[in-house]
Amino acid sequence: MGKLGTRDINVQEGRESVIIEAVKPEIDGGRFPIKRTAGDKVIVEADIFADGHDVISCALLHRKEGISGWTEVPMVHLGNDRWRGHFKVTEIGRYLYTMRAWVDPFESWRHGLAKKVEADQDVSVDLLVGAELVEATSQRASKLDAKKLRDLANVLRSEKGASERLSLALGEELSEIVAKYPDLGFASTYIKELSVIVDREKARFSSWYEVFPRSCASETGHHGTFKDCEARLAYIAAMGFDVLYLPPIHPISRTNRKGKNNAPLAGAGDSGSPWAIGAAEGGHKAIHPELGTFEDFRHLVSKAQEYGIEIAIDLAFQCTPEHPYVKEHPEWFRWRPDGTVQYAENPPKKYEDIYPLNFETDQWQELWKELKSVVEFWINQDVRIFRVDNPHTKPFPFWEWLIPEVKEDHPEVIFLAEAFTRPKVMYHLAKLGFTQSYTYFAWRNTKWELMQYFTELTQTGVSDFFRANLWTNTPDILTEYLQMGGQPAFMVRLVLAATLGANYGIYGPAFELYENQPRELGSEEYLDSEKYEIKHWDIKRTESLKDFIARVNRIRKENPALQSDWSLSFHGTDNDQLICYSKHTEDLSNTIVVVVNLDPHHTHAGWIELPLSDMGLDPQSPYQVHDLLSDARFLWHGPRNYVELNPHITPAHIFQVRRRVRTERDFDYFM
């Protein structure tokens, strides 16, 4: 078109007047995809409105990437110009969605006609206007419908009785045919195509167990092997874990090797830290010889599969002075003016056994490609889950490239970000593509902290991109709560992790064996940490949390409510040491209420208050709650009920809510 004054407006725009905005979910204006798992419903809402008073219609458009042509589903008006629609994502990969909305002249006309009829006004001209609209629709219709529409237009125009013409005009039949052929000439399509990354179910629901393979030997004093790990699988599977995460399994450098308890210099027999990757035997594509061979590794992976366990390995992109890259690619490191390579430091701390890769090198493209080849190398060894060490110390653009690049061929791959850093950096890494993320859970212990943090993680937009994985402990994190709370503290934290988070993990056997000695007071490091030495754990000893863990993991498997985090909701208690929350399935067929006594030392009692209607319970009828931990059953009535938890017995209830209690009316002879 020509110019309209000094600003151009294209022809379409001038008459396109439906606005689509405030879309949810949409991350940072569509800059990043949302995350879902296969089988999920993607619910989309937007503010959609036009000028004037016309009736509008809105459709949600969606498609799997690579498939041409949108599938269209109608959206419904929720009130206050808010509309909602949904679609199901069934396969892993990437889906796209957007919206289209248009003014609907036929429905606007029908709406006005009905009001005029009600007010007993003359509508003879209105019927002629309607006939024109129907006639116009016929030009967009299939041959069959076009004929039908022309006939109906003629009836509207005809001399027939007003009541016959009106019942046609206001009836559903005509409306339904017309609705099949909307005039999309001036329809507004949302300016962005938004995307959804669809992962497999394990991205949403997983139970992780971290173990050092070198500590898996059945006898003290031996270096554990992959074969020893295999022998440990039955034990891990019995506890109910489905991901077994191994810290780095690569050759460990001898240069600047750290000694026990992080001593600056290793003693003669010291085995060093597995995170000091690279030695004469190789780097990230090699296996530490004492652990076994590639064949042994693949055998472990396949044996684990038989137990329903997947092996996850560590991606720790850093090198030791002995790593082959240092010689082969000196340009990937930062050289100091004295001719040495810059080691890792966070002043005044020095990590002289670690050379960080210099991502600012001019050869960054070659570096990126090599690191991608590391991931592919292990994919070829049948690994599909990677725990990524300190991703926040590598460039954001690297992850934004690497993860989709890997997932293009292997959409089933899962990346867990270990970014214990500032909140915005943590969230940004998740947006860039990490499938799951470590959280601050370990440091959230009080009721207020837990409620505040898990409301943020699950009930705000955060969960669209950030999938929390809750760890009770790690080789780096022995929290003060665990150090000081005795065995009840371990139970408390296990229940919280496993029920607040559909994804959770423990570092064992330290956890189930109640290991709680810090290197020194005020430290979160384990005394005699496995990071620097081989340990032997007596997994058969009776003083172990393993049966309790097995019970909790079984409860998770049997209760779909616990297999996602979207429904998490906190409930009132009149005692700040008692935290109460629930999760449920969309159809409310499975509802779990958890109550935990956060004080590992004393018995606490109090009243909890449940929103019965939201939970699908009749506030007038009694209901049964079944504690899946103790197997006790309680008959409750009304929203307020009493609980009492002795941490020295069990500091938690995990109640399954049963909808209804039988009454005399269910008794055979009642009628």
Next chain:
Amino acid sequence: MGKLGTRDINVQEGRESVIIEAVKPEIDGGRFPIKRTAGDKVIVEADIFADGHDVISCALLHRKEGISGWTEVPMVHLGNDRWRGHFKVTEIGRYLYTMRAWVDPFESWRHGLAKKVEADQDVSVDLLVGAELVEATSQRASKLDAKKLRDLANVLRSEKGASERLSLALGEELSEIVAKYPDLGFASTYIKELSVIVDREKARFSSWYEVFPRSCASETGHHGTFKDCEARLAYIAAMGFDVLYLPPIHPISRTNRKGKNNAPLAGAGDSGSPWAIGAAEGGHKAIHPELGTFEDFRHLVSKAQEYGIEIAIDLAFQCTPEHPYVKEHPEWFRWRPDGTVQYAENPPKKYEDIYPLNFETDQWQELWKELKSVVEFWINQDVRIFRVDNPHTKPFPFWEWLIPEVKEDHPEVIFLAEAFTRPKVMYHLAKLGFTQSYTYFAWRNTKWELMQYFTELTQTGVSDFFRANLWTNTPDILTEYLQMGGQPAFMVRLVLAATLGANYGIYGPAFELYENQPRELGSEEYLDSEKYEIKHWDIKRTESLKDFIARVNRIRKENPALQSDWSLSFHGTDNDQLICYSKHTEDLSNTIVVVVNLDPHHTHAGWIELPLSDMGLDPQSPYQVHDLLSDARFLWHGPRNYVELNPHITPAHIFQVRRRVRTERDFDYFM
């Protein structure tokens, strides 16, 4: 660069790692400009962070549109990766802003060096690294600074004493020179350039008075003229208003003319509704002959200027059957199958005297141009303020085109949107460019309603695009509160409008003369409404609110705190009929506390609670509050103070807070 696998990433991106996001202010992802007035400070905040632990620097870039080259101001870190900067907009028109951030290797190095020195570590190699950084900086520096930097680099490298080299390395001098020449090679610039529409002060602070010129005759039975309006100016100016808004002044159609009280048919002497625009005498570019001539109109405009009053006219884009457009441009109307033009209707209501323009016409571009020419026509008659009638029944794209188009040549023009429609439509029109907007104020009467609504309008992002103009009444809106509350109700609503809103208006003389008779019970229409007949108001009668209004408007003029809405904050009271709020200037040199008794029938008393520290008051010292309405002064102490308001005297306090009360220490002979 080449391909990195299947996804291209440009060279820059791979090493650009500072993220800029969550920018405020930014409306709908930068889709719309924010609004400010000349002299305002634009405060910009963003989350800005990089991977790793490096020190980053951030700059806010801004410029007036048309001026090339950014002005750069540093941003400061507020904590939690949130940064803030600001700039001042001094001229009306459009400004642009964005941000740039970069990793600062020199400051990162200096930061690490300081920590190492503190830990007593050897830093000899670090000094060499620093020398390299300084040397590199010298290559970006001015000739003079380059020499200086090379010399300083040599000192860092030299054999001089460690203490001398360290004090140079850690000192401010070197840091300041280096900061002048940042390496912006991998700097991140925010992806969007955001814009600010800067209006003149009246956009932010204005007092409107609406009057029907035809009712301004000094004697009953005469049709008022522009000359009569002139005679009314002194009266209006004495009340303190600075915008005089006239309903449409165009020829009024005779066809289907409405009678008194909206009777379907006019009687012989009935003058019709001024909104029925268009007759044989002309349309939107003509003047109703009985009001006077163009010369009279321009004379009124210039006379008003002498009183400090601007004339605002109505833009009501609709026509009567007699409007010249109907004959000249039949294609701009919607024709019905019976050969008649579609009149306005909102079934079952019919407005047969009004033909809406059909913006869906194929000739919409010509229509748009003609309507723009109407605005220009009145600009040529020295009008700079337009009150726009029902903008929500015209297409959104039309306004988004028209307003900037007009403001390109006349950035001083003000458009007030009369869109009493759904909230999202109302807000959208404001985003599209309207300078001010009518609000739901008239229907917000209780404390909770007022607090909730004005918190939304002033304390959320809304105020960045929506400038509220609070009307106590309009020819269409005589609220039930005014109908039932007697004279105190008028005082309550006047004080609320004039102090909650820096922009407010009344429709007079109906308002100051306490007109409160509805056409019928349950109606918000005035009985014998001026919309359909000429009235004669006895503005000289003693029973009038005019002196009270004059006082309130003088308070507004003398207290800059009341001239903007950004600082509005509500304070606690222990009586739900008492509402308390304050406004202040940025430097706290002017603070106004308002307390209103919302019950027009009964005296109410209670305690109000003020946040003294936020108001710059010492919580330990007494302070004086001066009621600018009654001229009474009170000595208060501490946050909680007692107030009592009898609506039959004055239902409100407008306190000016005086910072400090004199004590014995101020007495001449004290020392």
